[in-house]
Structures are given as C-alpha cells and as structure tokens.
Amino acid sequence: MNRLAWRVIVICLALLLTGCASVGPNYQRPVLEAPEQWAESQEKSGAALALEEIAWWQAFDDPVLDSLIEQAAKTNLDLEQARARILQARADVTKAGAAFLPKVEATASVTRSQGGTSTITTGTGSQGGTGTITSGGAVSQSLITAAGTIFQAGFDASWEIDVFGGTRRSVEAARARLEASVEDLQSTLLTLLGDVAKNYIDLRANQAQREITRRNVETQQQTVEVTRERFRLGLITYLDVVQAEAQKASTESNLPTYEANIKQSIHRLGILLGKEPNALKTELAAIRPLPSSRGVMATGLPSDLLARRPDLRQVERKLAAASADIGVAKAELYPKFDLTGTLGLQGNNVSKFMNFSSGRYWSVIPGVTSNLFDGGKARATVKNKQAVYEENLAKYRSSFLSALEDVENSLAAYYAEQTKRRILDESVRANQEAVTLVRERYRKGLTNFLDVLTTENSLYTAQSNLSKSEANLLTDLISLYKALGGGWDAADVRVARVF
16 A cells, blocks of 8 residues: 555544534523422422322322223333334434444456457445345356456445534434433323323212212102102192102213213223223222322422423423534535545456455545535525424423423312312212201101202202312322323332333
8 A cells, every 4th residue: 555545544534533523503401491489389288298209190099090000001002102213213323323434345246358348247245234245146157267257356445534523413313312202202101191090080980970870869769759658648749759750860861971981981991001992891890989199299399390291301302403403414514525445356267266366456545525516405404404493492492381381280270179179078068968957847848849859959969069079189180290290200210110
C-alpha cells in the first residue's frame, strides 16, 4: 500500500474520531410551569395512604379484583400489541446503529475468453450483518478446464464516515422512540388495570342494585297482600289493591336491566383478560358486595405528574425524537465522506486459486459527495422537522395541562361524592323510619294508601341512590389513581413480576 493511500485512510479516520459535533439542537426537556398544590385539599379525606404501602388496586381490599388485575396484566391482547411495538422499536435502534459499521459484500466470478469473444459465467454473494452468505450461478466443468479462464474472488467494503453526526442523531431518535414505546406499554397497562377495576365495580354495583330491587319487590308484594286482605274485609276500595300491584310491577321492571348490565360487565372483563366473553361467568356470577376503600393515596405535588404519568413521559420521549430528527435532516446539508475498499484473489489456475497462491489485488477509494442543487428539498426537510418538533412541544404542554385538569376534576368529583353519600345515608335511615311509621298507621286506618306508596317509593329511590353513590365513589377513586399515574412508583415491582 503506497503512502498516498495510507494518508487518505489516516485522514478519514481522523475525521471520524475528531469530527464536528453532531449538527442540530442538543435536546433538553422543556421546563413546564405547574401550580404549587392542588386546588382540592386532601385533608378532606383524612390521612392519605402512602404509595409505598400498597399498589392502588389493593386499596379496595378485594381478592377477586386482585386476581383479575394479575390475570389481565399477563394475558391482555392490547399489552401484547404494546410489547410487539417495543420489539419493533428495538430493531429500529439496531438498524440505525448499523450505519456506523462498514457494509461488506463477498464477490466471485469466472471469466473465459476465446477467439476474441468472452463467455462469462459468474456467481455472486453478499455478507450482511447476519453473517450469512448467499450465492447464485454455477460454473461448468468445461469452462474451468478451458484455456483463457480467469478466476476472481474477494470482498468489497463501503463505509460512510459520520462526520456531521447524522447517524448519531438517527440513533438518538430511534432510542427516544424505543423509550416512548416502553412508556406506551406502561400507559396501556395503566388504562387496562383501570378498565378492569371500573368494570368490576360496575358488576358489583349492578348486583347490589338487583338485590335492592328484589328486596323492595318482596316488601311491596307484602303490601299487595295486606291491601288485598283489607279489601276483602271491606276496609278499603279496590283502587288501593291496583295501586299496590302497579308499584310492585314498576319496581320489578328494573330487574332485567340490571341482569343485562351484569352480563355485559362479565363479558367486558373476559375480553380485557384476553378471553372469550363468557369465560368468567362462573367465577363472577356469585354475588359479592361492593369493595371497600382505605381512602385516597397521597396525591403528591402537581409537578410530580411529569414523572408519575406514563403518557406524559411518552409524549416527552416523542419530543426528544423529533428534536433528533432535526439533526438528521440538517446533516443532509453537509458533504458525505466515505471509503470504498476491495480485497481479493485472482488467477487462471484452479488449483493455485483454491490454495490461495494466486495473485492478490486490493484498492482503497476515498470519496466525498456533496449536494450542489436539489431544488431546496433538503432545506425544506429541515423546516418540516423543525415544525414537527414545535407541534410535539405544543402537544407536550397541552398534555400536561390536561393531566392537571384530570387530577383536579377527579379530586373534585371524589370529594363531592363523599358529601353526597353521607347525605344519602341519612336519607335512607330517615325513609326506613318513615316506612315503618306509615305502614303502622295504615294498618290502623289512620292514613290513606297513597302515603304508603309515596313513602315506600322514596325508600327504594334513596336505597338505590345510595348504592349508586357508593359505586360512583369507587369509580372516582379509580379515575383519580389513573389521573395520578397509578402510583407506579409503588406498583412497578409488583406489576413487573407478571410480565
């Protein structure tokens, strides 16, 4: 190898090792302003549970719910899709990093010349990053033994030197998108577990409503029997009997709706667990009360949402990828430096060629490519990527504001529902006492039957509303936990075990 070739190689390596810094902006996560504290004071709900104590769903003290959560994290098909997206993103990182390495191809040929003409039969092959070699073509025996035959085999290598950091920015963008896909998995998991818990609450709430309705139907049936007996004795008109039967039928008409709601919740839970709709029918058909709650977990500070919510982390990683894409586009404005090399053997004798005693040949060709004119395409691409970054920045800020709103709304709904439940609890107690008194007065003939109907209907309505409020309170808690990011600082280890 002559001195000039060595100098070219040394210069190119120096460019590689001491080249310019990567073009494009060096990304830094934007600083977002957040309120110092939440508008709704957590003191309303008493002492908050520490995130380190339990995972959020365990605050409901329901082993069936815990089991459903664990199964869903293992078998849900949305999670399978999110995991597959992570594998795709990992492959993209590897593909982007492959540009740092030279591309090597294996070549082979057999050339025969005779009578001023040439007959050539070649076989070619290539070697890529997988380490496999494929070849095509064949060489006949007559060509190998004929005079004027030349055999060649060798390697061609090409290497683009990342002087201006385009490849480095490409890898940076791919890694940011990989991290975004990981956060997408966490966000999908958070949504999934929230949906499982919500549908489980809906199931138990409709079971509770069905039992309340059944108890009231039984009580109203007793009232029907009392009115029939009083009518038989001639103490009242038949109108009282008809009114009693009408109220019972009206109450009983709610049962089919609750039955359908129960079945729909079971079906939905089956799908969330990656099973067919009726797979959980036997397991969930047994009546259980609504889960209890130990209280609200610590909400932390509004600024904590940036670390706690996976959807915000996902948007931020996409913003980082968009920043790196600007550098990739800007690198296209600068010259490209590359090395192309060839190394091989050639000869006209098969035995010598196979023993590697033939003539050797090599070449090293440095190259520079510069885009002199493309009609402004490269610069337009840079502007496009800058605009994409600005779009993602606005989305990041908007997502954070929406996250703050989610928490504030969830806190407001939860505390309002607490107050509502206390009032409804008092209403149920008062209506129960009123029903007892009015029935006694009716038996003694001291009041008309309309008072009985009105009081019984008020009790049924109050009991139904109280049950709905208890379910809404749990649903509001689930919404709050999701808005806070699910308390993943505490649950990460527990959830990771099921992957």
